[in-house]
Amino acid sequence: MGKRLTVIGTGYLGATHAAAMAELGFEVLGVDVDPKKIDSLSRGELPFHEPGLPELLLKHIDSGRLRFTTSIEEAGAFGDVHFIAVGTPQRAGEDAADMTYVDAAVSSLVNAITRDALIVGKSTVPVGTARRLKSLIDEFKARGIEIDLAWNPEFLREGFAVQDTLRPDRLVVGTDSPKAHAALREVYADAISRETPYIATDFETAELVKVAANAFLATKISFINAFAEVTETVGGDIRTLADAIGLDNRIGRRFLNAGVGFGGGCLPKDIRALQARVSELGLDRTMRFLSEIDEINLRRRDRVVYLAEELLGGLEGKRVAVLGTAFKPNSDDVRDSPALDVAARLFSGGAEVSVYDPKANANSAQRFPRLNYCSTLAEAVSGADVVLVLTEWQEFRDLHPQGIQSLVNNKQIVDGRNVLGKDEWESAGWTFRALGLRSSDVPGTSLLGVT
Ligand SMILES: NC(=O)C1=CN([C@@H]2O[C@H](COP(=O)(O)OP(=O)(O)OC[C@H]3O[C@@H](n4cnc5c(N)ncnc54)[C@H](O)[C@@H]3O)[C@@H](O)[C@H]2O)C=CC1
């Protein structure tokens, strides 16, 4: 195999993959249909926040191993291995994944390929996609060019994208082509040399491993959040509960942090797309539990809105400070962000909402321009009637009452991520609420699900 790789689609996944492959010593060409993104990447400017990636991008633009283009023809002529990393968002008004980007990318690529090559799907797709694309690709055999296909789903987490790509937990490759496995074992030789498991399987298993992993993670989060609804009613400490069950290493503590729930460009749309696909296959009941997972998750947002409203005695004209709008810390991604959703709903309910996120203000303002975006935490909480911590950036984990109490109008705080100490805040005279915490002065069960 030659050493020239292309990455089609240079968003969060593709830009990371491209820079990481250059780091591994390959010549890489990144391709996107968005000329603004390509201009910015070509200048060495990452169009989103991802720790460690700007350095890698610049390093390999300088080394000459990493270039970007909008030309799929250039990619077709350049690459030996082509990674597909375009988006598979939720279809408007439906649960199913929108496959138009993958289909368009693959068909433009096969038309542009000028010599034997391997196409490797990395995007998260409904099971059956690779087999469908394979028949499309096989039609091109008539040109005397051999194009192999493999599906190699990606498990990176935003905020840890570089390390997850260079040091993955496992590699999963679905293909019926021994040549494709040989090529990918070369691409991933570095990780394989560190004994990273390389799971060679078929298309369907590879596609399903990806959505099964995300569905499991979403289930873990909603599982603990369902118990948070119980402790909100009956009392108890959701963090201790998570610690205690997490000590059973069959369960594990990770992804048991109760709070405002999961968001982002992946978990929510992936559990919906999985249900839609499995129903399409005639298994209507099989993944129905994922609807409950989704609903538990969305009810956490209702709960934060309710707590704010209850503390304020109505939203109209009240000043709310929202700390964090990214869907998680160390990211500027606000796709399906629980925090931003809550902020927007409080605004719609009549509150004046001041918002501060260390990295996501600009993306948030594009979606909801009418919130009051602040460039510091202090500015956001000034004059606040209630402070909401909705994304657990380190800056907010480090928050203490003394740091902000001279700035706020009312000493009331809602910890939407379970990262603050109730006793510390209450002993400083604050009214403290958290997800999973019973509010002592209000009755229990009537709160659930109420907005
Ligand atoms: N963001 C993440 O952390 C991860 C994402 N994934 C999966 O990777 C895929 C991509 O996700 P993101 O990078 O987050 O999406 P994104 O929206 O950030 O990037 C997708 C990119 O593809 C480009 N694109 C669309 N059609 C194209 C075409 N025909 N040719 C070339 N470029 C095209 C878009 O302009 C965009 O820049 C999705 O299937 C997602 O589920 C998987 C693991 C992690």
Ligand SMILES: O=C(O)[C@H]1O[C@H](OP(=O)(O)OP(=O)(O)OC[C@H]2O[C@@H](n3ccc(=O)[nH]c3=O)[C@H](O)[C@@H]2O)[C@H](O)[C@@H](O)[C@@H]1O
């Ligand atoms: O398919 C994808 O794109 C990726 O989706 C997730 O990664 P990511 O969306 O970057 O973020 P996570 O760290 O999984 O967090 C997802 C959401 O769950 C929330 N979460 C996470 C953990 C937890 O205990 N509680 C909780 O509410 C986070 O705040 C965040 O909103 C998976 O973790 C990755 O393995 C996968 O590759």
